[in-house]
Each structure stands twice: as C-alpha cells, then as structure tokens.
Amino acid sequence: MCSCMCPKVKEEVNFSECENMAGTKKMSEEFEANTMDSLVDMPLATIDIRDDCGITDVPQVNLERSEENEYKDQMKRKKKNKDYQPNYFLSIPITNKEVTKGIKILQNAVIQQDKRLAKAMTGDGSFHITLLVMKLNDDEVNIGIDALLELKPFIEEILQGKHLILPFEGVDTFRNQVGFVKLAEGDHMNPLLEIAEAAKRTFQEKGISAGESRSFKPHLTFMKLSQVPWLRKVGVKKIDPKFYEKFISHRFGEEMLHRIDLCSMLKKKQSNGYYHCESSIVIGDKNGGEPDDAELVKLSKRLVENAVLKAVQQYLEETQNKHKPGDGSTVKTEEADRNGTDNDNRK
Numbered sequence: 021m022c023s024c025m026c027p028k029v030k031e032e033v034n035f036s037e038c039e040n041m042a043g044t045k046k047m048s049e050e051f052e053a054n055t056m057d058s059l060v061d062m063p064l065a066t067i068d069i070r071d072d073c074g075i076t077d078v079p080q081v082n083l084e085r086s087e088e089n090e091y092k093d094q095m096k097r098k099k100k101n102k103d104y105q106p107n108y109f110l111s112i113p114i115t116n117k118e119v120t121k122g123i124k125i126l127q128n129a130v131i132q133q134d135k136r137l138a139k140a141m142t143g144d145g146s147f148h149i150t151l152l153v154m155k156l157n158d159d160e161v162n163i164g165i166d167a168l169l170e171l172k173p174f175i176e177e178i179l180q181g182k183h184l185i186l187p188f189e190g191v192d193t194f195r196n197q198v199g200f201v202k203l204a205e206g207d208h209m210n211p212l213l214e215i216a217e218a219a220k221r222t223f224q225e226k227g228i229s230a231g232e233s234r235s236f237k238p239h240l241t242f243m244k245l246s247q248v249p250w251l252r253k254v255g256v257k258k259i260d261p262k263f264y265e266k267f268i269s270h271r272f273g274e275e276m277l278h279r280i281d282l283c284s285m286l287k288k289k290q291s292n293g294y295y296h297c298e299s300s301i302v303i304g305d306k307n308g309g310e311p312d313d314a315e316l317v318k319l320s321k322r323l324v325e326n327a328v329l330k331a332v333q334q335y336l337e338e339t340q341n342k343h344k345p346g347d348g349s350t351v352k353t354e355e356a357d358r359n360g361t362d363n364d365n366r367k
Contacts, residue, residue: 118273145293
C-alpha cells in the first residue's frame with residue numbers, strides 16, 4: 021500500500037514546492053513594483069541626482085529570504101529615504117566640447133534603437149559629476165556656501181598647484197536603470213577621491229547632513245529611466261546593454277577640474293540647462309582658454325549690472341544738483357554780471 025501511495029505523495033510535494041516558488045516570485049515582483057512606485061512619487065529633480073549617486077537603485081530581492089525579513093528591510097529603506105532626502109549637491113560641471121559632443125552621439129545612437137528613451141536623456145547643459153549630496157534647509161544654505169569656500173584651500177593643498185585632468189572612457193549602468201560614461205582609471209582617481217572626502221568632512225563639521233554610507237563612485241550620467249516614470253508602464257524596465265555596446269571602450273575626451281558648484285536639486289534650472297547654482301569656487305585656471313557658457317553668462321550679467329548702476333548714480337547726481345536751493349538764482353546772477361561787463365566794455 022505504501023508503495024502505491026509514494027508516487028502520489030511525491031506529486032503533491034512537487035506541486036507544493038512549485039506553488040511556494042510561484043508565490044515567492046510573485047511577492048518579489050510586487051515588492052520591486054512597490055519600490056519603483058515609491059520612486060515615482062519622489063520629485064523628479066531629486067530622483068535625478070539621487071539616481072546619479074546610485075542611491076535609489078532597485079533592490080535585488082533574494083528569493084530565499086522570508087517574507088518577514090523582506091518586509092522589515094522595505095520598512096527600513098522607506099524610513100531611511102524619508103529621514104534623508106538630499107536637496108543640494110556639489111557639482112563638477114562638464115563643459116569640454118569634445119566630451120559633450122561624444123555624449124550626444126551616444127545618446128542619439130540609443131534613441132535610434134528606441135525612440136521612447138529620448139526623454140530619459142540628460143540635457144546638454146546638465147552634464148556633471150556629483151561630488152557630494154546633502155540636505156539643506158533655508159537657514160543652512162549660507163552655511164553650505166561658507167563650507168564650499170572653506171573647501172577651496174583643502175583642494176589646493178591636495179592638488180599642490182597641479183591641474184586635475186578627468187578622462188572619460190567607456191559606458192556602464194547602475195542596475196540597468198542609470199546609464200553613465202565612466203571615468204577612466206589612472207593617477208587622477210586618488211586626488212579626486214581625496215577631494216570628495218575633504219568635501220564630506222568640511223560640510224559635516226559644520227553640522228550639515230552630507231554624504232551617505234555608499235562609497236563615492238565618480239561618473240557622468242547621460243540617461244536615467246526614473247526621469248520618465250511612464251516608461252515602466254509601457255514595458256521599458258531596463259536599459260538594454262546592446263544599445264550602448266559600441267561605446268563600451270569609447271574614449272570621450274578629458275575635462276580639467278576648474279570649478280565646483282553648490283547646486284539645488286529642486287530650484288528651476290538656468291536657461292542653459294545647468295542647475296540653479298548658489299555659489300562656486302574656481303580651482304586653478306583654464307590656461308587662458310575660452311570661458312565656458314556659465315562664465316560668459318556671469319560676466320555678461322556683471323557688466324550689465326555695473327552699467328545700469330553707473331547710469332542710475334549719474335542720473336541721481338544730476339537730479340540732485342539741479343534741485344539744490346539757490347542754484348537758479350546763482351546762475352541768473354552770473355549771467356547778469358557778464359551782461360553788465362559787456363555793456364561797460366562797449367561804452
């Protein structure tokens with residue numbers, strides 16, 4: 021009798037295992053979907069930079085973990101995101117035309133393979149390396165500006181008068197959600213990492229919530245799926261590696277570190293597409309090279325402001341002199357004296 025029952029028992033056990041695996045898989049898919057839904061609710065500008073830093077990567081769920089542990093981890097992540105929502109960041113702007121042109125070629129190549137990804141591309145004027153993210157309230161913005169200014173001598177000490185050249189080569193992604201151009205390995209990495217650590221230390225010493233437990237991984241973002249939430253609804257859940265396979269070893273060019281900006285994630289971007297900038301520090305010089313667009317805009321504004329201020333001051337001076345008491349009578353007296361002198365001469 022036992023021998024007759026064994027196949028049936030075995031069949032029931034196999035069915036039960038399959039059912040459990042299907043349930044676990046369904047739970048994992050629902051968990052991932054819920055995680056992405058929580059990203060959709062975040063402001064796009066915030067997602068923009070947090071994705072750049074790899075902060076909001078979709079978690080990879082281990083199917084062998086229990087439902088209870090998954091739920092606890094999910095709650096921890098939600099609490100962490102709620103407690104720490106960075107809204108400012110330190111940016112190294114990328115303005116070298118060779119680099120930006122190469123990125124545009126890369127972006128166009130991806131779009132040609134899937135036109136739906138056009139809106140997932142980073143704008144021309146927004147190319148940058150994120151050095152540090154932080155959370156600042158309105159009262160702390162000035163403290164952040166002071167921290168940035170205090171950072172400059174530390175950077176100069178690290179560089180010791182040398183230029184820091186950042187070469188870009190190859191393409192990769194963060195969990196197939198954020199596409200970026202890689203910073204090539206080399207001697208430039210150590211000083212850049214030292215600068216990032218000095219920035220984190222300087223801001224934290226002023227009581228600013230800056231940086232996270234994640235290690236600093238410098239990169240140049242060119243696209244991110246979270247920027248277009250509806251892509252997931254139409255089936256675009258990952259960046260297909262074949263879209264950028266021709267650029268895996270492509271050399272995009274070099275950028276010399278010349279400026280670090282304190283930028284807002286939430287405030288309206290500038291007309292050139294770059295982020296709202298609260299303050300900047302200039303590192304070294306650009307060897308007499310042409311100023312970039314941001315520098316030209318600042319210079320133009322300064323020249324216009326100075327011209328307007330000078331014109332206003334001149335107008336006020338002339339107006340005040342015209343209405344001074346006794347001015348009119350003095351002029352008339354001088355004219356009378358001149359007329360009297362002329363008459364005497366004629367006589």
